Amino acid sequence: MKQYKHLLKPYIIWAAVLIVIPLILIALYAFTEEGNEVLTLSFTFDNFRKFAEATYVNVILKSFRLGLVTTVICLAAGYPLAFIISRSPERVQGLLILLVTIPEWINMLLRTYAWMNLLSDNGIINQLLGLLGIDPVTMMYTDFSVILGLVCNFMPFMVIPIYTSLSKMDHSLIEAAYDLGANRFQTFWKVIWKLSMPGVVNGIMMVFLLSISTFVIPKLLGGGQYMLIGNLIESQFISVGDWNFGAAISLILAVIILIFMHFMKKMDSQDD
Amino acid sequence: MKNKLIELVDLTKNFDDQQVLRGINLDIYENEFLTLLGPSGCGKTTTLRIIAGFEEPSSGQVLFNGIEISKLPPYKREVNTVFQKYALFPHLNVAENIAFGLNLKKMDKSVIAQKVERMLKMVGLSGFENRDVTLLSGGQQQRVAIARALVNEPKVLLLDEPLGALDAKIRKAMQVELKKIQREVGITFIYVTHDQEEALSMSDTVVVMNNGEIQQIGTPTDIYNEPENRFVASFIGESNIIEGTMIKDFLVEFDGNRFECVDKGFPENEPIEVVLRPEDLDIVSPEEAKITGTVRNITFKGVHYEILIETENRTYTVHTTDYAEVGRKVGLKLGPEDIHVMWKMGTY
Numbered sequence: 269m270k271q272y273k274h275l276l277k278p279y280i281i282w283a284a285v286l287i288v289i290p291l292i293l294i295a296l297y298a299f300t301e302e303g304n305e306v307l308t309l310s311f312t313f314d315n316f317r318k319f320a321e322a323t324y325v326n327v328i329l330k331s332f333r334l335g336l337v338t339t340v341i342c343l344a345a346g347y348p349l350a351f352i353i354s355r356s357p358e359r360v361q362g363l364l365i366l367l368v369t370i371p372e373w374i375n376m377l378l379r380t381y382a383w384m385n386l387l388s389d390n391g392i393i394n395q396l397l398g399l400l401g402i403d404p405v406t407m408m409y410t411d412f413s414v415i416l417g418l419v420c421n422f423m424p425f426m427v428i429p430i431y432t433s434l435s436k437m438d439h440s441l442i443e444a445a446y447d448l449g450a451n452r453f454q455t456f457w458k459v460i461w462k463l464s465m466p467g468v469v470n471g472i473m474m475v476f477l478l479s480i481s482t483f484v485i486p487k488l489l490g491g492g493q494y495m496l497i498g499n500l501i502e503s504q505f506i507s508v509g510d511w512n513f514g515a516a517i518s519l520i521l522a523v524i525i526l527i528f529m530h531f532m533k534k535m536d537s538q539d540d
Numbered sequence: 541m542k543n544k545l546i547e548l549v550d551l552t553k554n555f556d557d558q559q560v561l562r563g564i565n566l567d568i569y570e571n572e573f574l575t576l577l578g579p580s581g582c583g584k585t586t587t588l589r590i591i592a593g594f595e596e597p598s599s600g601q602v603l604f605n606g607i608e609i610s611k612l613p614p615y616k617r618e619v620n621t622v623f624q625k626y627a628l629f630p631h632l633n634v635a636e637n638i639a640f641g642l643n644l645k646k647m648d649k650s651v652i653a654q655k656v657e658r659m660l661k662m663v664g665l666s667g668f669e670n671r672d673v674t675l676l677s678g679g680q681q682q683r684v685a686i687a688r689a690l691v692n693e694p695k696v697l698l699l700d701e702p703l704g705a706l707d708a709k710i711r712k713a714m715q716v717e718l719k720k721i722q723r724e725v726g727i728t729f730i731y732v733t734h735d736q737e738e739a740l741s742m743s744d745t746v747v748v749m750n751n752g753e754i755q756q757i758g759t760p761t762d763i764y765n766e767p768e769n770r771f772v773a774s775f776i777g778e779s780n781i782i783e784g785t786m787i788k789d790f791l792v793e794f795d796g797n798r799f800e801c802v803d804k805g806f807p808e809n810e811p812i813e814v815v816l817r818p819e820d821l822d823i824v825s826p827e828e829a830k831i832t833g834t835v836r837n838i839t840f841k842g843v844h845y846e847i848l849i850e851t852e853n854r855t856y857t858v859h860t861t862d863y864a865e866v867g868r869k870v871g872l873k874l875g876p877e878d879i880h881v882m883w884k885m886g887t888y
């Protein structure tokens with residue numbers, strides 16, 4: 269291994285330039301006042317204090333609620349899907365996994381625009397409903413449309429890790445459970461579910477993290493008034509121009525995510 | 541008389557268009573140590589899996605105490621399995637693994653703890669309750685797997701090549717131990733292996749299988765001494781197999797000589813095959829024997845020498861503790877009880 273050590277150097281430089289330095293800059297912005305000159309920094313906690321206002325706290329609560337709902341739906345729909353795929357004949361498995369991942373090959377913006385077309389007041393779904401004599405339903409710019417967009421975008425990130433942990437599970441463990449007197453239901457809860465926990469935890473982490481930090485999907489499917497933490501950060505940097513406050517929110521989000529990941533990891537290792 | 545516990549009646553099994561079992565008929569008795577022995581792909585594991593309930597036979601019946609069970613799921617059968625790679629639950633410790641079946645029966649916690657302790661003692665792992673099963677050695681995992689199956693007090697324990705993954709020394713020790721455990725718990729063991737020595741040393745009954753068919757059922761001594769056909773003779777131990785003719789009861793002819801033998805019941809002048817075990821052949825001076833030849837090769841095997849003797853018709857393999865130098869003219873002496881006559885393959 270030692271002779272390969274120098275091959276690491278480009279990656280270390282890469283990581284330093286593109287990850288560590290920006291992180292330091294964000295921290296620097298978060299703890300300083302607006303309008304600083306490069307050499308005269310004045311440190312402050314004002315940016316964090318500002319975040320404690322009800323409006324902003326509500327944004328973060330809403331983000332978490334939405335992230336939670338998205339994750340729960342992805343898990344509830346993705347686990348059975350992953351389970352069915354892992355129990356299919358091997359050749360079919362590859363095909364089904366391909367079908368799950370194919371949407372990810374298409375640009376996320378395009379997919380989201382497609383949903384806008386489907387969901388809008390005079391979109392395809394409402395036109396079909398009209399043919400059946402049902403009044404148009406408002407779907408765009410609601411929690412429904414945003415959650416739908418998030419679920420559809422992030423579903424593969426739930427399905428793939430769960431599928432991986434299910435498919436590499438030793439089948440004789442399942443037979444052993446049957447053999448020892450467990451029926452299908454008991455075998456699932458006492459063996460299959462427990463052994464697929466690493467995949468479930470990974471899936472939850474991925475989907476939750478992606479959905480609380482996203483800003484494109486809520487912006488397009490939720491409309492301009494739909495404020496999630498990702499949109500808030502974006503607007504601070506792009507439209508409001510308060511980089512210091514934007515950096516502070518980013519930092520808060522990062523800390524919350526780290527705490528969340530810590531707990532998930534703990535849960536995972538307890539199950540082992 | 542022992543009670544019949546399991547009856548397999550005309551069992552067949554097809555996987556896609558491949559026939560793995562071609563009509564298995566077998567009676568298994570209480571307290572019996574029965575071994576299904578055969579080369580890989582002979583259908584022994586499939587037979588075991590049908591008894592366990594993991595496979596459904598394509599046709600035929602599985603009777604358990606006279607009741608047809610071939611459609612019954614595994615969790616409703618009074619049998620437990622020890623899997624080839626143990627299949628211990630990695631998320632549970634030793635005690636939790638053993639208690640798995642008891643917990644499902646909603647047994648009292650203190651009763652479960654007691655039973656687990658007793659099992660661990662029996663398999664020699666007292667004090668291992670809280671160990672992580674993934675950190676145990678192969679032999680220890682094996683013992684946990686046996687304890688996990690036996691704690692449910694099944695009527696039959698199925699073992700699918702349970703010693704296959706262990707190294708030779710531990711395997712020998714486990715063979716003795718398994719036999720001891722079987723006597724101790726007094727239930728039927730059905731054991732699958734491709735190792736003939738394992739089968740002969742542990743079993744009450746050996747079932748030799750090949751190509752999805754039973755070749756012979758018998759005690760280890762029967763199987764070894766009176767193989768029914770060429771397959772059994774060559775699969776179990778080494779042997780010289782010679783085509784010949786059964787002249788009449790107690791008289792057989794091969795390689796132009798007639799020999800007295802102990803076999804009877806064949807039609808007169810029936811073409812048969814004779815099995816001569818290498819250790820039954822004695823090397824004598826050429827004048828004393830009907831078969832004569834030249835020593836072609838001698839190999840030291842530890843306990844005995846393996847000597848190849850070339851005769852007019854064939855080369856014989858002889859196992860003996862006597863030394864004979866290459867090139868020497870020798871005779872081969874056989875007594876009537878050294879000759880085992882069997883039906884030719886495909887004629888029975």
